[in-house]
Amino acid sequence: MFSILANSLKTGIRTEPVPFERPVPFGFPVIDFARCTMCDQCARSCPTGAIRSAAPAPGRRTLALSYAACIQCRECVSACPEHAVSAGTQGEVAAYTREQLQQSALFDVDPANGACTLRHVDVQPGPGLEDSAARLRARIHGRLGRSLHVRQVDAGSCNGCELEIAATSNPVYDLERFGIHMVASPRHADVLLVTGPVTRNMEIALRRTYEATPEPRMVVAVGACGCSGGIFGEGTYAAIGGVDRIVPVDVYVPGCPPTPSAILNGLLVAMGKRMASAQAAATRSGD
Amino acid sequence: MSAVARTAAERLGLRDGVVREVRSGELVIDAAAGDLPELADAAVAQLGARLLSIFASDDRVAHGGFTVHHVWWLPELRTLLRVSAAIDPAEPSFPSIASKHPSANWFEREAMDLFGLSPLGHPNPGRVALHDDWPEGVFALRKDFADDTAVARAAGDFHPFRPVSGEGVFQVPVGPVHAGVIEPGHFRFGVAGEPVLYLQMRLFYVHKGIEKRFERLPWRHGLFLAESISGDTAVGHALAFAHAIERLAAIDVPARARSLRVILLELERIYNHVADIGALATDVAFSLPASRAQALREGLVRLQQRLFGTRLLRGTVAIGGVKTDLSDAGRRDLQTHLETLEREFDELVTTLIDAGTFTDRVDATGVLAHQVARDLGIVGIAARASHVDGDLRRDLPHDAYDGLQFEVPVEDGGDVRARLMVRAREVEQSFRIVRQVLEALPTTALCASLPVDLPAGSSALGWVEAWRGPVVHYVATDERGRIARVKVNDPSFLNWPGLIQAVPGNIVPDFPVINKSFNLSYSGNDR
Numbered sequence: 001m002f003s004i005l006a007n008s009l010k011t012g013i014r015t016e017p018v019p020f021e022r023p024v025p026f027g028f029p030v031i032d033f034a035r036c037t038m039c040d041q042c043a044r045s046c047p048t049g050a051i052r053s054a055a056p057a058p059g060r061r062t063l064a065l066s067y068a069a070c071i072q073c074r075e076c077v078s079a080c081p082e083h084a085v086s087a088g089t090q091g092e093v094a095a096y097t098r099e100q101l102q103q104s105a106l107f108d109v110d111p112a113n114g115a116c117t118l119r120h121v122d123v124q125p126g127p128g129l130e131d132s133a134a135r136l137r138a139r140i141h142g143r144l145g146r147s148l149h150v151r152q153v154d155a156g157s158c159n160g161c162e163l164e165i166a167a168t169s170n171p172v173y174d175l176e177r178f179g180i181h182m183v184a185s186p187r188h189a190d191v192l193l194v195t196g197p198v199t200r201n202m203e204i205a206l207r208r209t210y211e212a213t214p215e216p217r218m219v220v221a222v223g224a225c226g227c228s229g230g231i232f233g234e235g236t237y238a239a240i241g242g243v244d245r246i247v248p249v250d251v252y253v254p255g256c257p258p259t260p261s262a263i264l265n266g267l268l269v270a271m272g273k274r275m276a277s278a279q280a281a282a283t284r285s286g287d
Numbered sequence: 288m289s290a291v292a293r294t295a296a297e298r299l300g301l302r303d304g305v306v307r308e309v310r311s312g313e314l315v316i317d318a319a320a321g322d323l324p325e326l327a328d329a330a331v332a333q334l335g336a337r338l339l340s341i342f343a344s345d346d347r348v349a350h351g352g353f354t355v356h357h358v359w360w361l362p363e364l365r366t367l368l369r370v371s372a373a374i375d376p377a378e379p380s381f382p383s384i385a386s387k388h389p390s391a392n393w394f395e396r397e398a399m400d401l402f403g404l405s406p407l408g409h410p411n412p413g414r415v416a417l418h419d420d421w422p423e424g425v426f427a428l429r430k431d432f433a434d435d436t437a438v439a440r441a442a443g444d445f446h447p448f449r450p451v452s453g454e455g456v457f458q459v460p461v462g463p464v465h466a467g468v469i470e471p472g473h474f475r476f477g478v479a480g481e482p483v484l485y486l487q488m489r490l491f492y493v494h495k496g497i498e499k500r501f502e503r504l505p506w507r508h509g510l511f512l513a514e515s516i517s518g519d520t521a522v523g524h525a526l527a528f529a530h531a532i533e534r535l536a537a538i539d540v541p542a543r544a545r546s547l548r549v550i551l552l553e554l555e556r557i558y559n560h561v562a563d564i565g566a567l568a569t570d571v572a573f574s575l576p577a578s579r580a581q582a583l584r585e586g587l588v589r590l591q592q593r594l595f596g597t598r599l600l601r602g603t604v605a606i607g608g609v610k611t612d613l614s615d616a617g618r619r620d621l622q623t624h625l626e627t628l629e630r631e632f633d634e635l636v637t638t639l640i641d642a643g644t645f646t647d648r649v650d651a652t653g654v655l656a657h658q659v660a661r662d663l664g665i666v667g668i669a670a671r672a673s674h675v676d677g678d679l680r681r682d683l684p685h686d687a688y689d690g691l692q693f694e695v696p697v698e699d700g701g702d703v704r705a706r707l708m709v710r711a712r713e714v715e716q717s718f719r720i721v722r723q724v725l726e727a728l729p730t731t732a733l734c735a736s737l738p739v740d741l742p743a744g745s746s747a748l749g750w751v752e753a754w755r756g757p758v759v760h761y762v763a764t765d766e767r768g769r770i771a772r773v774k775v776n777d778p779s780f781l782n783w784p785g786l787i788q789a790v791p792g793n794i795v796p797d798f799p800v801i802n803k804s805f806n807l808s809y810s811g812n813d814r
Contacts, residue, residue, distance in 0.1 A: 002636065003638075004575055004642075006574065006576055007579075007634070007638065011579070024592070025593075025597075026596045026602065047504065047508035048511075072601075073511055073602055117810055140607075144492045152468045153464055154469070154470050154493065155471075156492075156493045156495055157470070157493065157518070157810065158517060159470055159517060159518040159520070159808060159809070159810050160515065160518025160601075162468055162469065163518055163562075163599065164599075165468050166468045167581075167584075167585060167588075169468075169581075170578070170581035170584070170585050171578045171581060171582050171585075172581075172582060182467075182468060185466070196493065196495075199492065199493055200418075200494075201418050201436075201491060201492045201493070201494055202463065202471060202492050202493065203463055205463050205471065205492070209464050214551075220336050229509050230515070231500075231512050232495045232496070232497070232500060232515070233500065235433070235435050235437075236434050236435055236495075236496050236499070236500065237427050237434060237435070237436050237437075237496055237499070238427070238495050238496030238499070239495045239496060257518065257599065259598065260783055273523075
């Protein structure tokens, strides 16, 4: 007993005061569209279709990148012959809509030689992050106070996200100090933290869990699968896809898996305590 | 004909030439379906075979029929054995071996659910992979079933659970959405007051169609899918898939990559074992060692991120090698960290087993008897805790394990404590393994060059002893070298029936700690 107490005192406090804004080695990719020649190598290398190219009209081509589906495998970084794709270093990406995790570039195609020239880059189509934040605040304003009760629902995850969600409770991140509590029942919960490419066999359980959560309720979708179906895809016989195909989602936390600080950040965004940031910052040698 | 193939043929009473050694560690017998039971009996009786997998493949286009495959591990001959039998599509059935070899039970029912092949003579031929609202006669892994088919839910009764009756006897349903941050599954306890009479379970809530998806992705992208079979075994599954591809395409992995793969696999073992030991403390409300273990685990995954780029070691294994090198500075960082960790881990385990309040909860709790473990074909940690020896790192070495000195800890108790002690002793061995590798890290390339296409119409097995137990992948290509079939075997699939046997007789409040002591993967099981 005394040795346990002594041990506890000796160890001291392991909790980090601010667990955010540490650069991660392999974050989300950042495309320098000005250097892009539309060779499609990145799109072909992407295992989840997070990067897609299209030809919407004659003489026009687009390249779109969505962090919702990105599993941070960095295949695109090594595939790009122009070194226009680099691995970002920002860990805590979150957004209020799937679209806010997207950016796309429009190119003019020269009919003579097929060369592509960048016309413009469209970052985060749809409502801006501030607007979305204000709307979410208006919906839940004053109802949740300064604490948040969270029920986690694994709707088909590989358990990678569960490992990192569990890590938010460890002494280093200690999510309870932010007023966030993991609760045992949806009936006690303000927010559902949902992972996985919602499987056919979890769809009904997810709907029922959502219905059992009292209003005003929020949903935070976690991971590439929860945001988009990820590597498992959408609309297969077994995986329906992103959580928003089943229940409305208020905050998206992409990543495969997102780090504990990214998950914590997503919950604080849902509480209105932190601002969502949907773009990864690039650090590239020579910039 | 190789010596090992000849020995196997002799012991099985087969003609010369029937057993082929297709590559090192991989024997193949092409059998008639009717001979499967006899071959299984002979393999077990004469060669001490242990079942690793039974699965089907739809080869109607290539060969005009289905195929049923048995994969055995022959510890004595230090090889795997695949027995494959063609099945006539006009009579979609195969003889079951489940009544004599219970480890075949779920495998055969899964082949029935996903391919529509009936296991004849199976003692309990009900659904295992399919839920009740999946319609009759639709088979997802058949080639004429497109992976994006929308399958309407069938109406009908809920899964029938075994009834209970009697005064004070009732059922406790739990899940699929649990109280903690864990994966979904449904448990149904039949209880008489506190003691559990029996446990029934319903899994496959997280069936994502992974095996089907492999057939759709380019083979190089299959690696990312393999990393997501069970997130806590990203290295184990990625390596098993990479091994299968490398064996299939005769790709030689450079020596440095083989050594680094050992480090990756051992780090995965250490971080999971440390976390599990902490979780056992959590489940008996012993909070100091629980939070200590969580901090140790966090320190380790941060080291992994520093050294290899990702916390859970995703994106580290490449087909043909590894993606990230370990610099000299990284090597020192790892050495220093492991020295500290070794001391702190030792303190953690001592704190636990010196506390009577803890050992009271784990001693003689959740006993899986030796004979039951053998009969059910339990593998990995759970087997070794019930004195069923076996570890592919030693018995069928992959990567750089052949030249390394280590022991395979085995315990007798079969209880929660034995499973804890197997983990604790394995972590010590992992430290020993990593130290040996770091002392003699070869200087070679990190990755072999890869072919554009895989050989057509070929197949191979890949295996590793991951932290939970053996992970075995089977990969087959079609006539154009595309992936035709991937069979994924996570040790959880063999071990869930062990949990069913370990729980009865214990009280309901002990279920979490028993379950955690097995810590099986739902995702790896359901795929």
